[in-house]
Amino acid sequence: MKRRDFIASATVGSAGLASSALLGQQSIPQQDFKLKNNLNHSVCQWCFNYLPLEEFLKILNSLGIKAIDLIGPKDWPLLKKYDIHCSMCNGAEISLTEGWNDPKYHDQLIENYTEVIPQVAEAGYTNLICFSGNRRGMDDYVGLQNCVEGISQILPLAEKHGVVIQMELFNQINHPDYMCDSTLWGVELCRRLGSDNFKLLYDIYHMQVQEGNIIQTIQEYHPYFGHYHTAGVPGRNEIDETQELFYPAIMKAILDTGFQGHVAQEFIVTWDDKIGALKDAFLRCDV
Template identity: 80%
Template sequence: MKRRNFIAAAAAGSAGIVTTSSIAQTQKKNKDFELKNNINHSVCQWCFNHLPLEEFLQTLNSLGIKAIDLIGPEDWPLLKKYGIHCSMCNGAEISLTEGWNDPKYHEELIKNYTEIIPKVAEAGYTNLICFSGNRRGINDYVGLQNCVDGLSKIMPLAEKHGVVVQMELFNQVNHPDYMCDSSIWGVELCKHLGSNNFKLLFDIYHMQIQEGDIIRSIQNYHPYFGHYHTAGVPGRHEIDETQELYYPAIMKAILDTGFGGYVAQEFIVTWEDKIGALKDAFLRCDV
């Protein structure tokens, strides 16, 4: 073989070895993060806002995660670009503290939700978050009836468009005075409204702090739970061995109810490798 041909052939062979090695490394990396997807995985974007949204969506695509939580209408086109579903929409609420339990906010809330519900449906999404608001001296029974009075005005529209309005449960440590702070109160609100288009967003972190007995609550009240959030207790950090909840058992309990919605990671990352922490959380919940 002439020297020139030999060098060309050798270079081609070396390139082949590098390419094969690269493919093998990629395959190994992907194999290390291979999901069963019995759980519909999602993640709350605000916990990873160190990354621009577009970059984060690209990361989710690389992981095979197809949903994200708490994104409003202005960013839905970007989600569409990357084929990422908005598993919990926001943008109609006033704030966490000003909600449906106080009639003075009803006019604004009814206007907001009336405008956004059709947009959620048009975008191909289903879930839209809402909040009870703080008590501010309002009795829990009165506040519940106020929520019924206000939400009843938007439920026919939600039903017409197939949108599920979901009220999030919070604890009193992080959100002092918030009214929807127990499964029982939330379930009573669901029963009073009597619509399949109103559910509770059961935040496992919040309810572990507020009432505990997470698996029993899931077993007893799962028909009223339309969505789940995760985080470690204490501290709202990673869901690894540093905290008191065992998420594989919780996820199994959720699956055993026949739940077909989304479970979204919502923990504040402490690891230096933030995406590594997210991958770890997905794998722990992928039962």
């Protein structure tokens, strides 16, 4: 192919991709929004917090989405009203940066989790999030052992109540200095704790930014992953053709592991039709 012919063809191809991306932003008619539900779908409420929670729950009901992420105890009665499951609870953590890797936070964290774990179980939920905290000059192996010593003190209670404590993996660009920024570090923590009631929240966006190799990582380490979050790379926006990850293949890899948990959308919406963007994301992940 001559160079000028190649450039012309590439231009046409680019225009086609742009048109495809624009088409993705068109509203999806409700009658065309049909899910197979081979995976359990969820969504992080904070990404749509321009809406009152109750209004958002009504929208989820209209879409047939039965779960929501990162809701604390005070709002669980509202979830019950709309029969929406809390697929990842919060409310026991101190912050993203003050976590289990620093012993000075252990007393407060143990108190918090001791209070919230029974509440999670009583509400009929399973997953409760936690964070490693920042390094602040601490060696990763020291922080790992500190996490083991702290979390092991709440695991018997979690096991008793059937609650799974899940530590989220973050990247270093969005969360500089966060310790649990590596799949292998998180997996080693799981191995040292040795309990089915401690897992990793594998955030696909964060781990693509931090280390890549998403599908192989899922295939190799999926027994340690109890929950998944999505978002597009780069930008943490929609998971359409404007970003580098192909989510249908990732979802198929998750499904092939026999995963029974939830996959929650956690992207920052840029489309004018924000609920349309959410519907588009659910359909892309509905393999």
